[in-house]
Amino acid sequence: MDTFRDFALTPFVSRCIVAGREVIARLDSADSALYAKHSLGAGGDVSIGADLEAQKIFVRHLLPIAHIDSEESGFIPSSQGISDIILLDPLDGSDNFLSHIPYYGASVALCDAHRICKEAVVIDFCAQRLIARSGDTILEYSLRDSSPRAIKPYVATHSHTPKCGIFEKAYSNPHIAARLFANGLKFRSLGASALSFSLAHKVSFMLFVGSIREYDSKAGLYLCEGLYINQSRDFVLISKDKQIFATIMQLLTQGKD
Template sequence: MNPFYTAAQQAARKAWDFLRTPPPPELFEKNTLIGAGGDRSSGLDLALERIFVDALGSFGRIDSEESGSIGEGEATIILDPLDGSSNALSRFPYYGVSIARLDGQGILREAFVANLANGDLYRLDEEGEALKGSLFESEWKRPIPSPHPEIGLFEKAYAQPEIVAALDRAGLKFRAPGAVALSLAYARNTNYFLFVGPFRIYDFAAGLALCKGMEIAVEEEYVLVSKDREVFDKIRDILKECGL
């Protein structure tokens, strides 16, 4: 495993330990500053940002969802230090970290997503294929997709009642767990991943890279991923019917 992934995994383990301290209550409060991603940052967001900046700063300039541009370097590291921060602040166990590293030409070289609630890790190998590991084990393997998934993942579904109703009529069940990068990392285990609305690079840079080999549509209005072409086409037809 290359030094960047080693540093990311070590930082993820440090973040895991920090979250189980537990952190002081004041870190669960949102501050008045708007982060680079457009949301108000919590003390928890910023505490985890410090952990990953300290670990990864030597590998390039960091573009963090919380603090924006940090440090210098030819490469750019796109960091969401707490993917699913509302879940973490609510102690709902579905949150993690998303990290993508682009070289000086803007080509993605490394992608790393960690579930800081259960220890699942995802990264790319040297050929750009997804691997799955754990904070508690040293072995990395190809992720094993669920053979007969019964649900999709529809992030921010609460803002799209018309599409929700159309998916229901089509019998396409879903969950909306609230952490985009994690949901992309788990896309192989589900029927589909769907996100509708404006999206930010912090949420998608690493997660989409982990979906190589699947059906992927990145449009101005939505992002759709599925390993099943029939399901993929059916949802695209639904989105068209809904005006997208």
């Protein structure tokens, strides 16, 4: 049995691949409408044209297989008589997109009726890379080739000697940033949490401090199962390194006892 072939043909992953390529082409068009501000989205942020255009593409491809709960428009019912729900952030890192910083993508989590994740996809629109998990298999795909036959999946790589971790929201938590620095823990703050979750297998740690929405975290956390994870109301910490995980946990809880 060809595991890669079988995995690539799951309806959810296949549709995400097609939608992802279409979104990449649309965002690369440099259409001024992509940068226009619209109304407040369901997730609490003001939507821009790129958010809504990406959502439109994902909805067209994914609504036939599940209801969609999108950060931009909230619940979008499917007419197919199904119970699955897709939690969607169609453009994770909108501020990066607006600022021409090449780090933004999408978070797509296929869940059952109880919102328990069954499959997950995170797409990096700039690197044109998709990471998917179905069951116990995590794979990466290049989206650079237009033909589906050109997809070359491979097992997600694990860097053995990462130099840095990722600390999202570091700008609003300078006291924690100072503690990490004092303990020799280098980090970068990249501005797209779902993409940063998808890198947790490769970097030394991924830390998000603050309240995080399901739209941003559902798919990424599913990709990270098997790593050391602590998710609380105040932060999410992930690392493949037990010692680094324990050290940062201690830094995060300093002064709370």
